[in-house]
Amino acid sequence: MQIKDVLLAPGNGAFFYDDQEAIRSGAVQDGFIYVGAPTTPGFKSIRMPASSIGVGLVLTDDTVVWGDMMNVQYSGAGGRDPVFDMNQISSLTSRVVAPRLLDVDASRFRGSCTHVLESVGRQRLPLAVEYGVSQALLRAAAHLQRKTMAEVICTEFGLPLPTRRVPIYCQSGDAREINVDKMILKAVDVLPHGLINSRQKFGVEGQTFMEFVKWVAARTRQIGRPGYHPVLHFDVYGWIGQEIGLKPQRIADFICKVADTVPGFTLNIECPADFGSTQAQIENYAKIVSILDDRESKARIVVDERCNTLEDIRVFAEAKAAHLVQIKTPDVGSIADTARAVVICKENKVGAYVGGSCTETDLSAQASVHISVSTQADMMLAKPGMGVDEAFSIVGNEQNRLLAILSRRRAQDEKNSMKSTVSHAELS
The missing domain is CATH 3.20.20.120 (Enolase-like C-terminal domain)
Incomplete structure (x- = not known):
């Protein structure tokens, strides 16, 4: 078992959760806040400080890799999951997800995601949980394989190593x-x-x-x-x-x-x-x-x-x-x-x-x-x-x-490939 414990840590998101319906309906801004009652279920005010929960995977070498669970700014709008509830998410992660994490091959990213993020009955896990846990699993696979997270994705999806920066x-x-x-x-x-x-x-x-x-x-x-x-x-x-x-x-x-x-x-x-x-x-x-x-x-x-x-x-x-x-x-x-x-x-x-x-x-x-x-x-x-x-x-x-x-990895691979070619030629 490569994951021997699971940690949870409360955290802050970098902005605020906003009630989009209330804002679209004409809620007035007073400084940084919006005046009036929220209209989207789960909101206690139109603008709420964003919260998050870190999920840490303790690996067998005592390295801890983390991922962060949170929702988007306009939660509950446009068919999205409801606003983030720290108590609910923490409880569900501890009860349902943590036991699954202790029972996977964490070096296999996609396989571990499939097992750990299975639905409960017919109910999909909250997307915030999927998001944070999958980040931690990607970091775990990268650590165990001694690769970057990008290389793990390239290997598991059959993609070439990238050379271009993304705008x-x-x-x-x-x-x-x-x-x-x-x-x-x-x-x-x-x-x-x-x-x-x-x-x-x-x-x-x-x-x-x-x-x-x-x-x-x-x-x-x-x-x-x-x-x-x-x-x-x-x-x-x-x-x-x-x-x-x-x-x-x-x-x-x-x-x-x-x-x-x-x-x-x-x-x-x-x-x-x-x-x-x-x-x-x-x-x-x-x-x-x-x-x-x-x-x-x-x-x-x-x-x-x-x-x-x-x-x-x-x-x-x-x-x-x-x-x-x-x-x-x-x-x-x-x-x-x-x-x-x-x-x-x-x-x-x-x-x-x-x-x-x-x-x-x-x-x-x-x-x-x-x-x-x-x-x-x-x-x-x-x-x-x-x-x-x-x-x-x-x-x-x-x-x-x-x-x-x-870039360094490609240079090393090319160097090793050239050595291999020379060795073959010498044997011939």
């Missing part, structure tokens, strides 16, 4: 202008998110949003270094549909209008509308994608809401119901399923964006980097938190360290 996407939170400047000065690949999550931020007929898009493009040209040309990515939290209406043609017309204001830039629009169900989202997003493609627009649709689980991602990708799928890691559950999701997107020639949430932790962010790089996703989120500096540092530095290790 990093930063999110601004409400400190839009200051954080945009930070992103530009740090030459972030994809920016700025924008947090366009209210009527006030979107504006009548989207005018406030369009002005912000134009300002970001102008600011990039003004203070960016020569040759810097990021992708512009805005999350509008369904507000195009809410303000313009839910007809795909009108939504596509509006998106093209926005793209025309920033010629020369690729424009990503995340969650242009919420059509109320997964099936309706698929059908209508596919129509929007088709219209934009027919017009040869430089705008791309990114799906988030209603596309949560691995099966959701498969259906969206097969239906071409997005140009880019956000694989929202805590909503997908097992981090092995995040790797599968990237592979599925690539098989269907749909972009794969390994995202997640500002509520995550340094450990979950670092594990996500290994998944993103090993599967060669199209972009990955700088996380956790809503600041730029910390998240960009955590994700960017982990990627650079990983690529340095993999």
Whole structure:
């Protein structure tokens, strides 16, 4: 038995859990809080500090490897799991998951995930549990195999060792202008998110949003270094549909209008509308994608809401119901399923964006980097938190360290291969 004990440690997420329905319904901000009563079950207030639970696996050599369990910022919205309940998650992990962890071959990542994360009866484990436990199991396999987490994924999914860095996407939170400047000065690949999550931020007929898009493009040209040309990515939290209406043609017309204001830039629009169900989202997003493609627009649709689980991602990708799928890691559950999701997107020639949430932790962010790089996703989120500096540092530095290790590994393999070839020649 390679796991001899299981530890649980309470933790903090890097941001807050927010009641999206209450905010969409017009909850007023007072400083950093929202005034009023929550409307989504499980929320005690509209904005709550994010919590997490670390799960530590004590291996036979007394090394302890960790993964972190948490939910996303807008828990309970768009078909997602309810807001994180520390007592419930801790109890379930101790009673159900811990005994399973003591009975697996931890050197086999996918096999151990399959056993440990089995449903209880017909009920799937909370996705937060799947997410945190699978991170710990990936670190355990990497430790036992003396490899990086990325190499474990490459081996188990039959993928070549990666050579390309994955573009990093930063999110601004409400400190839009200051954080945009930070992103530009740090030459972030994809920016700025924008947090366009209210009527006030979107504006009548989207005018406030369009002005912000134009300002970001102008600011990039003004203070960016020569040759810097990021992708512009805005999350509008369904507000195009809410303000313009839910007809795909009108939504596509509006998106093209926005793209025309920033010629020369690729424009990503995340969650242009919420059509109320997964099936309706698929059908209508596919129509929007088709219209934009027919017009040869430089705008791309990114799906988030209603596309949560691995099966959701498969259906969206097969239906071409997005140009880019956000694989929202805590909503997908097992981090092995995040790797599968990237592979599925690539098989269907749909972009794969390994995202997640500002509520995550340094450990979950670092594990996500290994998944993103090993599967060669199209972009990955700088996380956790809503600041730029910390998240960009955590994700960017982990990627650079990983690529340095993999470069050395390839050089060693080539050297050993050459020695083997010489030895064969001498014997002949």
